[in-house]
Amino acid sequence: MPFANTRADALARLAQFLPSAGRAYAATRNRDTGPGPRTNVSALSPAIRRRLISEEEVAQAAFRAHGMDAAEKYIQEVCWRSYWRGHLELRPGLWRRYLADVERLESRLANDRGLATGHAQALSANTDIDCFDFWVEELKSTGYLHNHARMNFASIWIFTLKLPWQLGAAFFYRHLLDACPASNSLSWRWVAGLQTVGKTYLASAERIRSVSGGRFAVRHPLAEFAEPVPPEPVVSPVPLRALPPANPSAPSGLWLHTEDLSPETSSWPVPVRAIAAVDAIGGDPAGPKADHANAALADAVQRAEQHFDAPCVRLPEAAMEDGLAAWATDAGLTQILTPYAATGPVADRIAATRNALAAHGIALVEIRRPWDSRAWPHAARGFFQFKGHIPDLVNPGLFG
Ligand SMILES: Cc1cc2nc3c(=O)[nH]c(=O)nc-3n(C[C@H](O)[C@H](O)[C@H](O)COP(=O)(O)OP(=O)(O)OC[C@H]3O[C@@H](n4cnc5c(N)ncnc54)[C@H](O)[C@@H]3O)c2cc1C
The missing domain is CATH 1.25.40 (Serine Threonine Protein Phosphatase 5, Tetratricopeptide repeat)
Structure with a gap:
């Protein structure tokens, strides 16, 4: 659909x-x-x-x-x-650890033949587990899985196929149209028993048959015991990041990104006189995910232009920091407002961009929605x- x-x-x-x-x-x-x-x-x-x-x-x-x-x-x-x-x-350390784990495990794939074979079989829908192989294809072609399919997919990946949860989360992240750093990585941790310590989610053939309305036979045996993933060092929460206020008298523009594409429903503390957006989503998304994000961005650009009565400049994703600095300088801006991005790749990019813009005397100010702050x-x-x-x-x- x-x-x-x-x-x-x-x-x-x-x-x-x-x-x-x-x-x-x-x-x-x-x-x-x-x-x-x-x-x-x-x-x-x-x-x-x-x-x-x-x-x-x-x-x-x-x-x-x-x-x-x-x-x-x-x-x-x-x-x-x-x-x-x-x-x-509140626990950005969990995201950092996940990223480091994915990097480490992806390089292990080059040397660990057992891991590489199991991983390749799972990703190519060759496990002989009918529901799992179906979900792999469904995910690749549609970019979506029902919540129960996600739970059972993750459980089979971890406990039956005995693959590292982080590689499963990375596979989901590449394909899901809704790929969310938090909902995805923390749900995988939850299935693995890391989120609520010792409480794992074990897929059962009977339940899969029942929630799928009998679409799957699930003859291949599934793990009968969810051996908890070894516990990890605890990451303690940090306070919510305080945001510096916008300068009310600075000539300001808006940088639109794919974390929040309804700028007309946010309240902006300073009038917006120019708009910039990147030309494409970053990272390594699968085709349907990139297409969805780019269409959503194009729609937001149109709405933003109308709402703020200002043209939007599209900047190349690869050289975004330099592009933003040049755009702001040309438009006479000393302040760029941007929607707050929660922990994830866009937030990392914003942090790097803030430093790059500061070198040009341009302030980058994030605006968090009251819902998130509350x-x-x-x-x-x-x-x-x-x-x-x-x-x-x-x-x-x-x-x-
Ligand atoms: C392993 C795993 C990975 C997941 N990865 C993601 C992800 O990357 N992005 C994502 O948005 N959801 C993720 N989910 C949660 C959930 O599966 C999807 O949000 C839901 O299936 C989306 O379908 P829907 O819009 O029809 O949901 P509905 O049932 O209609 O729910 C309405 C909305 O509530 C939110 N929602 C519902 N359930 C959850 C949930 N358990 N966690 C977080 N939000 C929820 C979604 O925004 C959803 O659109 C994951 C779940 C699991 C088990």
Whole structure:
């Protein structure tokens, strides 16, 4: 099924799904009906990931349509993303470790024949596990898997195929249209038993048959015991990063990036007189993921031009830092505003760019959405603690 890659499509999909976001969602959300139109889940994750539409908009719409009781499950799922993002934001060390592990394991693939063979068989859908091989192809061709498919895929990868979870997460990250540094890496850690220490997720053939409506026979034996992945040193939470305020009198431009593509719904502290965006998503995304992100970016550029009544300059991704400095200088800007990016590759790029721009006397100021600033501090511990803050997050003041 096509996934919304413009804000208009995302809003239309939300409106279409809203009637099902109440008790019907709670009762049927676990069913994985396979590729093709899905009616029991919203399939909004690619749009939410790029913030063509925000968690706040989606959660509030569900609340307005059904009330907190009936929409509780859907709102909670939407808030899992806010929770994971906050959790990683407060523990950037987990992201650094994941990146280092992927690098180490990818170089091990060159020398460890057993690992390389198992890895290649999994990635080429050659494991003889019917559901797993199907999901590999589904992921590659559509860029999406149902939540249960993701859970079972990760469990089979770790406990049956005995492959390192980090390589599975990297495979997901390359292909998922909704690839989110936090939701992806932390969900894999959760399945492996690293996130809630000692609590693993073990896939069962019977459950896979049941949630897939009998689409899979699952004759190949699956692991019967989830041997926990060896524990890692604990990463303690750090405080939420304080952001320097924007200079209200500095001539300012907006740098648009794929972490937040609805600039017209943010509040900008200074008038925006020029806009810049990169020409393509960075990293090593698979084709469908790159296409989705680039279409979403093109849509945001159009909306931003209209909203701010200013032209948008597209900069080459490879030389973005120099391009931004030259653009700002030409446009007479001394300040660039940009949406805050949670821990991940874009945040790393923003940090590097801030230093490069400072050398030219240009300030780069990140603007964090109030939803993130309110939600993330509650994500230091488990989701159970976070959950208690959801009603107030969705409707500040009403439940407080
Ligand atoms: C191993 C693994 C990896 C995952 N990687 C990602 C990822 O990279 N990006 C991502 O957005 N989700 C990820 N998820 C969570 C979840 O599978 C997807 O968000 C969900 O399947 C998207 O489908 P949907 O939009 O129809 O969800 P719906 O059921 O309609 O839920 C609505 C929205 O809530 C959010 N959401 C729902 N469940 C979760 C969850 N468990 N964690 C975080 N957010 C959630 C999504 O934004 C989703 O669009 C992962 C889950 C697992 C088990």
